[in-house]
Amino acid sequence: MTPIDHQTSAQTPALSAGALSISFDRLRTLVRTGAVFILLAAMIVGFSIAQPAFINLANQMSILQAVSVVAILGTGVTVTLAVGGFDLSIGAVAASSVMAASYAMIVWGLNAPLTVPLVLAFGAIVGLFNAFLIVKLRVPDLLATLAVMFLLSGLQLIPTAGRSISSGLILPDGSTATGSYDPAFLLIGRSALFGVVPVPVVVMLLVALALYILTEHTRIGRLLFATGGNEVATRLAGASVPRLKTLAYVLSGTLASLGGVIVAARVGRGDVSSGGSLLMDAVAASLIGFAVLGLRRPNVFGTIVGAVFVGILLNGLTMLNAPYYTQDFVKGAVLVGALALTYGLGRNTR
Amino acid sequence: MPLLKIDRLSRSFGPTRALAETSLELESGEIVALMGANGAGKSTLVNILSGALEADSGQIIFGGSPYKARSPAEAGRAGIVTVHQSTDRVGAPGLTVADAVLLNRYADRSAPFFVSRRTVRRQAREILTEAGFDLPLDLDFADLSAADRQLVAIARAVARKASVLILDEPTASISGPESERLYRILKRLRGEGMAILYISHRTADLQALADRVVVMRGGQVVGNFHRPVDFEKAIEAMIGRPLRSARPDIRKAAGGPIFEMRNAALLPGAAPFGFEVHAGEVVAISGVLGAGKSRLLSAIFGDKRLAGGTMYLDGRPYAPGSVREAIDAGVYMAAEDRHRSSLMPADWPGNSLAATISMPHLSTWFPSGFLLGRREQTEAERAIHRLGIRASGPNAAMASLSGGNQQKVILGRWNAEPSRLLLLDEPFQGVDVGARHDIIAAIRANSERATLIATSDPEEALEVADRILFIDHHTLKPATFSPVSAPTYEAAAG
Numbered sequence: 025m026t027p028i029d030h031q032t033s034a035q036t037p038a039l040s041a042g043a044l045s046i047s048f049d050r051l052r053t054l055v056r057t058g059a060v061f062i063l064l065a066a067m068i069v070g071f072s073i074a075q076p077a078f079i080n081l082a083n084q085m086s087i088l089q090a091v092s093v094v095a096i097l098g099t100g101v102t103v104t105l106a107v108g109g110f111d112l113s114i115g116a117v118a119a120s121s122v123m124a125a126s127y128a129m130i131v132w133g134l135n136a137p138l139t140v141p142l143v144l145a146f147g148a149i150v151g152l153f154n155a156f157l158i159v160k161l162r163v164p165d166l167l168a169t170l171a172v173m174f175l176l177s178g179l180q181l182i183p184t185a186g187r188s189i190s191s192g193l194i195l196p197d198g199s200t201a202t203g204s205y206d207p208a209f210l211l212i213g214r215s216a217l218f219g220v221v222p223v224p225v226v227v228m229l230l231v232a233l234a235l236y237i238l239t240e241h242t243r244i245g246r247l248l249f250a251t252g253g254n255e256v257a258t259r260l261a262g263a264s265v266p267r268l269k270t271l272a273y274v275l276s277g278t279l280a281s282l283g284g285v286i287v288a289a290r291v292g293r294g295d296v297s298s299g300g301s302l303l304m305d306a307v308a309a310s311l312i313g314f315a316v317l318g319l320r321r322p323n324v325f326g327t328i329v330g331a332v333f334v335g336i337l338l339n340g341l342t343m344l345n346a347p348y349y350t351q352d353f354v355k356g357a358v359l360v361g362a363l364a365l366t367y368g369l370g371r372n373t374r
Numbered sequence: 375m376p377l378l379k380i381d382r383l384s385r386s387f388g389p390t391r392a393l394a395e396t397s398l399e400l401e402s403g404e405i406v407a408l409m410g411a412n413g414a415g416k417s418t419l420v421n422i423l424s425g426a427l428e429a430d431s432g433q434i435i436f437g438g439s440p441y442k443a444r445s446p447a448e449a450g451r452a453g454i455v456t457v458h459q460s461t462d463r464v465g466a467p468g469l470t471v472a473d474a475v476l477l478n479r480y481a482d483r484s485a486p487f488f489v490s491r492r493t494v495r496r497q498a499r500e501i502l503t504e505a506g507f508d509l510p511l512d513l514d515f516a517d518l519s520a521a522d523r524q525l526v527a528i529a530r531a532v533a534r535k536a537s538v539l540i541l542d543e544p545t546a547s548i549s550g551p552e553s554e555r556l557y558r559i560l561k562r563l564r565g566e567g568m569a570i571l572y573i574s575h576r577t578a579d580l581q582a583l584a585d586r587v588v589v590m591r592g593g594q595v596v597g598n599f600h601r602p603v604d605f606e607k608a609i610e611a612m613i614g615r616p617l618r619s620a621r622p623d624i625r626k627a628a629g630g631p632i633f634e635m636r637n638a639a640l641l642p643g644a645a646p647f648g649f650e651v652h653a654g655e656v657v658a659i660s661g662v663l664g665a666g667k668s669r670l671l672s673a674i675f676g677d678k679r680l681a682g683g684t685m686y687l688d689g690r691p692y693a694p695g696s697v698r699e700a701i702d703a704g705v706y707m708a709a710e711d712r713h714r715s716s717l718m719p720a721d722w723p724g725n726s727l728a729a730t731i732s733m734p735h736l737s738t739w740f741p742s743g744f745l746l747g748r749r750e751q752t753e754a755e756r757a758i759h760r761l762g763i764r765a766s767g768p769n770a771a772m773a774s775l776s777g778g779n780q781q782k783v784i785l786g787r788w789n790a791e792p793s794r795l796l797l798l799d800e801p802f803q804g805v806d807v808g809a810r811h812d813i814i815a816a817i818r819a820n821s822e823r824a825t826l827i828a829t830s831d832p833e834e835a836l837e838v839a840d841r842i843l844f845i846d847h848h849t850l851k852p853a854t855f856s857p858v859s860a861p862t863y864e865a866a867a868g
Contacts, residue, residue: 253724257716
């Protein structure tokens with residue numbers, strides 16, 4: 025947090041007493057809208073000085089690759105937050121998707137062009153089920169998606185009797201699976217566009233662009249936010265709130281399974297424990313996104329920045345030999361800082 | 375020496391004087407009805423008595439000594455208990471009725487720390503017996519009817535040995551027989567020496583109960599009527615003008631009806647009714663809170679279902695299954711309480727003036743789905759110009775607008791596309807006099823469509839409408855007008 029202090033102390037003495045309060049307000053607005061970018065720049069400069077290898081293109085790309093899955097899941101969280109909901113099941117959807125993709129290829133022997141749509145459809149169906157619980161049965165969103173998270177964490181263990189899935193898997197009935205990962209599928213996680221930009225980063229950017237346009241520049245996006253802002257007003261303006269909510273949860277589920285596809289393609293096997301921290305990281309990215317540009321609301325651009333922010337911080341700290349077990353603490357601290365910035369400074373300016 | 379003497383009490387909210395040197399006296403063993411249109415100062419007076427607000431000046435003498443409550447709990451301890459209109463705050467779902475009866479004892483620490491079900495039931499029964507009611511003690515509070523919730527609140531007042539009971543529109547949301555029961559209870563409490571201040575618009579209530587009617591207007595007491603009360607005079611005092619004043623620009627209904635309702639029942643078992651509205655006509659539906667105005671409008675707008683009957687729009691059967699279908703058929707509604715029903719929260723997408731106007735028209739104005747082009751901006755500029763909205767521009771945040779200008783934006787939203795029938799539910803809520811004038815002019819400027827306005831304020835109804843229909847207990851009273859005559863206000867609506 026030193027950059028803020030530095031800037032404040034540098035500017036305050038220059039102000040005359042009369043203009044102090046006005047300029048202070050303006051400064052506060054500036055800090056609120058630009059703080060994340062100021063910190064981001066300061067971090068990049070700081071890490072580059074401390075460890076010149078940090079600024080390498082290859083390292084930058086590896087940071088983006090590392091955050092791509094979290095960013096994709098985060099955009100899904102953003103959409104559900106926009107409709108005033110919350111999807112706790114995304115981490116479990118991503119993890120089950122890893123298992124589903126592995127099972128489809130290794131046990132059923134499917135190829136990549138069949139596996140990917142199948143897994144995405146799985147995510148969409150989970151989203152539909154969430155929407156059914158929330159919209160039709162009126163189960164509160166947190167409880168419904170928490171239950172589905174539980175359900176999926178258990179479901180993914182059943183087909184293989186709790187084993188991880190890799191080539192030569194012995195099935196519960198004693199037979200041995202004959203399939204293997206389609207090399208084309210592995211390209212999703214392991215190749216790079218023009219040999220520079222990893223495919224997951226390309227996917228992340230495409231998802232980000234599509235969802236940014238959807239949420240900020242389309243009729244549907246306006247109505248998605250309207251649902252979260254004032255459900256009654258949205259209904260009385262003639263929009264179908266159940267359909268909008270369903271759309272949000274289906275999007276969230278599909279994006280989570282897309283994240284699962286990328287994880288599977290990178291890892292090349294179906295680990296039962298994959299995706300453990302994805303939920304928390306994606307939610308954190310989305311909430312840090314509230315602070316980006318000082319919007320104080322879910323937004324896709326902020327979510328991507330939030331994910332990248334955390335990625336850069338962790339990468340830099342790792343390069344400076346910070347132990348891995350401090351990572352969650354660092355993420356938590358960033359989240360607390362971002363929320364304090366969003367709400368604390370925001371309230372004063374009203 | 376009166377029990378309660380209110381002496382030149384004043385209270386302002388910003389530039390608005392809600393109470394201007396109001397004086398009022400209340401004796402024990404009398405029921406005083408307090409009448410007044412919206413904004414007359416009734417609620418402010420009640421809030422000061424019940425400790426929710428403080429007066430700017432003036433004093434209250436209660437039982438011979440100065441009285442000043444800083445909280446409802448303090449007022450209750452002194453002996454002034456208020457039963458509010460919305461009774462769902464008397465208890466909470468998940469509590470039994472017995473718990474709800476004892477709730478304030480739990481809160482003021484007069485109940486022991488450990489409570490057993492048996493003692494709770496016993497004490498609750500004692501309180502209810504003392505008040506003379508019989509309520510199912512083990513029922514969940516959520517399953518209790520509005521009328522019974524009121525009794526819980528009244529029983530608590532009796533148990534606290536209240537000497538002044540204030541009731542805010544107590545019969546607004548309860549049925550006829552339940553009102554009768556309430557009347558009996560209140561008369562008995564009066565006989566036991568309780569002073570009751572009773573706020574109601576419902577003439578039936580006032581006729582059955584009031585020993586005296588006090589009328590407020592503009593923050594002052596403008597009339598004091600003793601039994602037998604001349605209600606026509608009282609209502610004239612309330613609205614500040616003779617009842618049968620004709621509008622200068624009254625319009626005759628021309629041509630066939632645009633909208634018609636036949637044998638309609640709003641609730642199962644409610645008496646059926648029918649009415650029609652013609653092109654260019656502005657019809658007000660007036661009635662107390664909870665009489666069914668909003669339900670009627672919501673049913674026409676497709677947001678609720680009719681329990682029975684048929685509707686016709688331009689002569690064709692009309693039965694909207696959803697709000698969308700109603701809008702597509704050319705039936706628009708600006709619902710009651712714009713913050714809840716029409717506006718987005720501050721700092722949320724769609725909170726700008728332009729987005730507020732465009733919300734129902736997005737699919738018409740942006741058929742591609744992408745928000746491209748300046749349609750939204752130009753429509754907003756048009757509304758700003760036509761309705762004289764004071765705002766910094768199309769992108770102004772709704773929160774930065776005054777109540778009157780916000781309401782103009784809502785009207786602008788539904789004026790942006792042509793409609794057959796416009797439904798306005800309490801369109802003058804929180805709107806200052808000047809803006810109200812503009813809004814009325816804008817409503818009346820359109821002669822193509824029919825307009826139906828729900829308002830609980832008879833003064834507003836007289837001001838805006840060509841004719842007025844009355845609704846009570848979810849049924850329109852038989853209309854006693856001819857379309858050619860001046861608007862009439864039927865005092866005996868009950």
